[in-house]
Structures are given as structure tokens and as C-alpha cells.
Amino acid sequence: MTTTNRPAAQAGSYRVGTLGLNRIGNGAMKLAGPGVFGPPRDRAAAIEVLRTAVGLGVNHIDTADAYGPYITNEIIREALFPYGDHVHIVTKVGLVRDERGGWLPGNSPESLRAQVHDNLRRLGLGVLDVVNLRTLAGIDDRATVPGELARQFEALAELQQQGLIRHLGLSTVSLDQLAEAQRIVPVACVQNFYNIANRSDAAVLAATASQDIAYVPYFPLGGFSPLQSDVLESVAKRLGATPIAVAESWLLQRSPNVMLIPGTSSVDHLRENIAGAALALPPDAVAELDAI
Ligand SMILES: NC(=O)c1ccc[n+]([C@@H]2O[C@H](COP(=O)([O-])OP(=O)(O)OC[C@H]3O[C@@H](n4cnc5c(N)ncnc54)[C@H](OP(=O)(O)O)[C@@H]3O)[C@@H](O)[C@H]2O)c1
16 A cells, blocks of 8 residues: 555654554544543544544554543444554553543552553453553642652553553653653653643653654644644645644654644544645744744
């Protein structure tokens, strides 16, 4: 197959551990109901999003049992099982949900072990390609205890040694936490909040780039608050592209280790996001966007 009938390959690929993944993937969080809680309004449409993504060459799907909870993983299994060797699922552990949709810490070693086994069972897998340890940052900062991350990562490293996890990553971590985890086992990817309008994580992006670790920014399109910028709009207009394509391409040109997982519940948006990632930005546009 060529990149013409696999558009997701057009933005190139990057290695996450031993896996060669296309730099444009798919984030499955929006496939749960409103507030990432409960079932989606249209389950058939959610299944269609996933099947279309894989049909367009997406081989990297980001998920978590906390989405729904459980619903996103159940939909992924219904849509894509058996996965074959061309679909890689990246999941995360560390947060769980309460009965009203609140996000709670789930980061004791016992809870992390249970979450890994739950992900395996719900996805129907014998081994998880990538598991990211999500810290409590932004959820319950008071509950973050220095040194705790090492104990949590050790629990996941044990499961990796048992053959249940191929690669380990981190989510919402500082430079110090990245280094703390790396003293235990290699970190294959970091998933932190970063986009054209929110660049406070630049130091972690630079550190991962210098160490050939994949950097997967979440909220690449702004997440719950869509990106708004006059510069983004005017650059897009000048290039005859959409602001979304420009925002994606800006991220991809930022560093070769950046991989995108835009989230959507719409097949039309999915197609737009995959096509948009192939946009080449001229240097003057990059300079203008850098100055936002
Ligand atoms: N590690 C973490 O703590 C963490 C946190 C948040 C997210 N994530 C991961 O990162 C992924 C991406 O984040 P995200 O989905 O929250 O945010 P995002 O990709 O920045 O934006 C998603 C939002 O943009 C809309 N959208 C997508 N494509 C569009 C298009 N072409 N035109 C107009 N609107 C469009 C979606 O609505 P429609 O459904 O209407 O398209 C949705 O509301 C998630 O799916 C999840 O896997 C991880």
C-alpha cells in the first residue's frame, strides 16, 4: 500500500520503543459520553470513527479504562478486534472514576496492577503495547507525594518484566519525574499538555527530543477549549488550509519526536485531522505562528 491510500502515513513515522508508529494517530477519549462519562450518544458512529481511522492508516490509538469508564476500551474492542499487527493501542493508568464521573487517584501499586489487568481483559489482549503512568497533576495536586512516582513505576516495571506490557510511558510529568522514572526502566513516550497556544511544557519536549523519546501532546487542538487565534486563522486563510491543519502541522514541525493523537467523535473531523497533518508549513508561516 502507498501513502496515497494510507493518508495517515503521509506525516511520517516515529519509534515508540520497538514500535514504528505513524506520527498522526487517534485519541479515543471523545468516544465516551459527554464529560468522558457514560456511553456516547451514537455508539455506531464511534465504531465507525475507529474503523475509518485504521482504514486511513492510523496505527496508534490512545485510550484509557478511565474513559467512560471502560466504555472507550469496550468500543475499541468491538470495532477493531482482532487487531492484527498493524494496530497499536496505547493506554494509561493512574486515574479512576467515581460513580458520578469524578476523577480519582488510582495510583497505589495494587490499583495500578489491577488497572493493567483490566485493560488487558477489556481490550482482549495478552500484552499491552504501551502503558502510560498518568500522574495526579491537575487532578489532585495535593495528593502528589515526592518519590511516590518511583514506587508506582516500579510496580509497572514488574508487570513489564512479566511480559504483560511492551513499553512504559508517562503522562503529565515534570523533568524531575521523567528522570525519576528513567532510573527504573526506559521511558518510551511522554504524553503531556502542549499545543500552539499552551507551550509551558517546552522544556520536557526538548528533553524528550534530545533523548529520542516520543512526545505526544494531549489537547493538540485545544481539548475542551477549541484553539482561537487570529494569527492561526490568517495563516490558514493565506495557505488555503484549515486552522486545525495549521495547528497540527505546527506541532509536527516543532520537533521530529512529536506524535499527534487528536480526538474526535466525527468521521468527517477524523478525515480532516488526518489530511491536515500532511500540510507543509512554509518558514514564514512557522515564524509567524512561533510568535503567537
Ligand atoms: N494523558 C492525559 O491526561 C490526557 C488528557 C486529555 C486527553 N488525552 C488524550 O489526548 C487525546 C486528544 O485530546 P482531546 O481529544 O481531549 O483534545 P483535542 O484533540 O485537542 O480536541 C478534541 C476536540 O476537538 C474537536 N475536533 C476534533 N477534530 C475537529 C475538527 N476537524 N474540526 C472541529 N473540531 C474538531 C472534537 O470535537 P468533535 O468530537 O466534534 O470532533 C473535540 O471536542 C484524547 O483523545 C486522549 O486520548 C490524554
